Amino acid sequence: MKRPIHLLTQKTDESLIGQSHWWGAPDLPEDVPYPCVRVQETMDDGHNEEYDEPLTFLFQLRLEDIAHVDTGLPKTGILHFFAPLDYHLGELESPLDYHEKPVVLYTPCTDNLKPYVLTYEDTDESIFRPAERILVDRGEDIILFGTPVHEEMEWAHEGEICLLMLEENEEWGLRFYDCGTYYIFVGKDFCKELEKQCRSCPGQSVRIEASGDMFFF
Numbered sequence: 001m002k003r004p005i006h007l008l009t010q011k012t013d014e015s016l017i018g019q020s021h022w023w024g025a026p027d028l029p030e031d032v033p034y035p036c037v038r039v040q041e042t043m044d045d046g047h048n049e050e051y052d053e054p055l056t057f058l059f060q061l062r063l064e065d066i067a068h069v070d071t072g073l074p075k076t077g078i079l080h081f082f083a084p085l086d087y088h089l090g091e092l093e094s095p096l097d098y099h100e101k102p103v104v105l106y107t108p109c110t111d112n113l114k115p116y117v118l119t120y121e122d123t124d125e126s127i128f129r130p131a132e133r134i135l136v137d138r139g140e141d142i143i144l145f146g147t148p149v150h151e152e153m154e155w156a157h158e159g160e161i162c163l164l165m166l167e168e169n170e171e172w173g174l175r176f177y178d179c180g181t182y183y184i185f186v187g188k189d190f191c192k193e194l195e196k197q198c199r200s201c202p203g204q205s206v207r208i209e210a211s212g213d214m215f216f217f
Helices: 151-156 190-200
Strands: 005-011 036-042 048-054 056-062 078-083 103-107 132-136 142-144 160-167 180-187 206-208 210-216
Touching: 078 180, 151 210, 180 190, 190 206
Parallel strands: none
Antiparallel strands: 005 132, 005 142, 036 048, 056 078, 078 103, 103 206, 142 160, 160 180, 180 210
């Protein structure tokens, strides 16, 4: 078993570009598109409309910040986490729910990155919340490589690794129905697969196959 890594967030006015941070905008290479889900919606007049709905950006983590833990991951680069959680942040008309797959990206580059710009339609207002600093090895509500606290999740994802376990947070307005926990799982050999893809496409960002699940009351 990998040792759990506990994360805590802290509000700050400092720039966190290229650093580990919760919320904010992801610092992605220019050739990497923002992860979206293709949505088909039936409009009031009966016709179907298709559009791309962006996933919620949760956080990015510089792997050098957790290099002291044997995770099997590279010691450098950035992991970016995206999940379908807008509904659970109060956007009740969001067409996405937790059943949609999350996206985890590994970016080997950590220099000269720029925050992704994404605004609400017909406005200049960013969709991203203010970034918060990430403190490693502190906190209890954000855990990497932990054992699921709900046995049902462990049974349903037997043979997989719990990459992220996220508890709801009143300060963010993050609620998983009455009470719950959101999970991101990856295959048990995901580190080997990541290494293989990095060798075949050196310098390029890699998408890690992941699935999301939620336990709630």
